[in-house]
Amino acid sequence: MAAGTASxxxxxxxxxxxxxxxxPVTVDRxxxxxxxxxxxxxAFDLLGGDATGGEEGGARRQPLVLRMDTARPFIESDRAAExxxxxxxxxHGVPVPxxxxxxxxxxxxxxxxxxxxxxxxxxxVSRLHRDERFAHAREALPAQMAQALAAIHRITPRADLxxxxxxxxxxxxxxxxxxxxxxxxxxxxxxxxxxxxxRWLHAHSPPEAPLALVHGDFRMGNLIFxxxxxxxxxxxxxxxxxxxxxxxxxxxLRSWRGGRDALPVGGLATREAFHAAYEQAGGQLCDxxxxxxxxxxxxxxxxxxxxxxxxxxxxxxPNLELASLGRRTAEIEWDLLHLLEREG
Numbered sequence: 001m002a003a004g005t006a007s008x009x010x011x012x013x014x015x016x017x018x019x020x021x022x023x024p025v026t027v028d029r030x031x032x033x034x035x036x037x038x039x040x041x042x043a044f045d046l047l048g049g050d051a052t053g054g055e056e057g058g059a060r061r062q063p064l065v066l067r068m069d070t071a072r073p074f075i076e077s078d079r080a081a082e083x084x085x086x087x088x089x090x091x092h093g094v095p096v097p098x099x100x101x102x103x104x105x106x107x108x109x110x111x112x113x114x115x116x117x118x119x120x121x122x123x124x125v126s127r128l129h130r131d132e133r134f135a136h137a138r139e140a141l142p143a144q145m146a147q148a149l150a151a152i153h154r155i156t157p158r159a160d161l162x163x164x165x166x167x168x169x170x171x172x173x174x175x176x177x178x179x180x181x182x183x184x185x186x187x188x189x190x191x192x193x194x195x196x197x198x199r200w201l202h203a204h205s206p207p208e209a210p211l212a213l214v215h216g217d218f219r220m221g222n223l224i225f226x227x228x229x230x231x232x233x234x235x236x237x238x239x240x241x242x243x244x245x246x247x248x249x250x251x252x253l254r255s256w257r258g259g260r261d262a263l264p265v266g267g268l269a270t271r272e273a274f275h276a277a278y279e280q281a282g283g284q285l286c287d288x289x290x291x292x293x294x295x296x297x298x299x300x301x302x303x304x305x306x307x308x309x310x311x312x313x314x315x316x317x318p319n320l321e322l323a324s325l326g327r328r329t330a331e332i333e334w335d336l337l338h339l340l341e342r343e344g
Contacts, residue, residue: 016108042066063118069111077237079112081166093151119232121224125258140229142269146277153244155213168240176201183304186311193333197300211241218247219256220266244284249294299336
């Protein structure tokens with residue numbers, strides 16, 4: 001991002017935040033965080049204002065994060081809905097950042113956005129696997145992740161009626177149909193393996209499960225951790241009401257393991273150990289027969305995400321991350337073929 005644009009954003013942030021806390025403020029250390037396709041993420045410190053309503057004056061430095069829509073959003077979602085969902089999850093015991101403000105009106109910053117407290121910690125799985133200071137976290141995280149996921153899945157559409165209407169309801173048949181519609185819209189070339197996976201899903205649909213909150217992207221990279229383990233669950237923009245086993249399968253995809261394939265859940269735990277911890281925490285029974293369906297669904301969905309990202313790049317979205325992720329379709333198709341071969 002150009003320095004002039006960053007300067008403009010800083011000036012707009014100062015004006016907006018000053019109006020919200022009721023006194024002059026300063027924005028310091030505004031830095032864009034790498035990653036993000038449909039959302040820009042910026043870290044900064046707020047000086048001279050206390051968003052929590054505490055002490056006044058300029059001495060307080062409050063670390064915050066800004067998530068803002070890009071000019072051409074790639075994933076259609078709503079900042080107000082995302083903010084309400086994060087708050088809903090927090091009320092049900094899920095570790096999440098505290099959302100301070102959100103706006104759908106682009107006037108204050110030039111696009112819809114939400115501002116959250118910045119949770120200290122790391123998100124890079126390579127550091128988790130490598131650094132000795134995270135030795136305890138490597139041991140603690142699988143159970144903590146299982147507890148967080150079980151807490152998410154205890155949230156149902158009736159949990160809070162103000163939030164329930166904003167999320168898509170995608171029971172498994174509709175979830176498969178939604179993925180297929182996305183694939184047809186974005187694919188720029190044929191993908192026979194994806195077609196095979198979609199056909200398998202249509203032919204092996206299990207009985208419908210009661211709807212619960214599905215995070216949609218619960219994985220390493222979207223979790224903040226520290227030496228003690230899990231600190232926060234991030235990136236809620238893909239959530240839907242559906243079958244919780246969609247998340248249980250997604251977290252074990254090979255792409256999130258950091259090369260440690262012997263430990264499928266984030267390179268930290270076996271699936272059996274994670275399933276046992278998840279069930280013990282109150283999560284849904286991880287029936288092997290049902291998980292086979294959701295394992296195939298996870299691979300098909302991840303392949304379609306990469307197909308969509310390549311399609312977006314070729315359609316003119318100026319984001320190199322789209323291109324780099326779009327070239328990974330073949331490796332996911334390879335995994336999917338092996339999975340389908342085992343399932344028959």
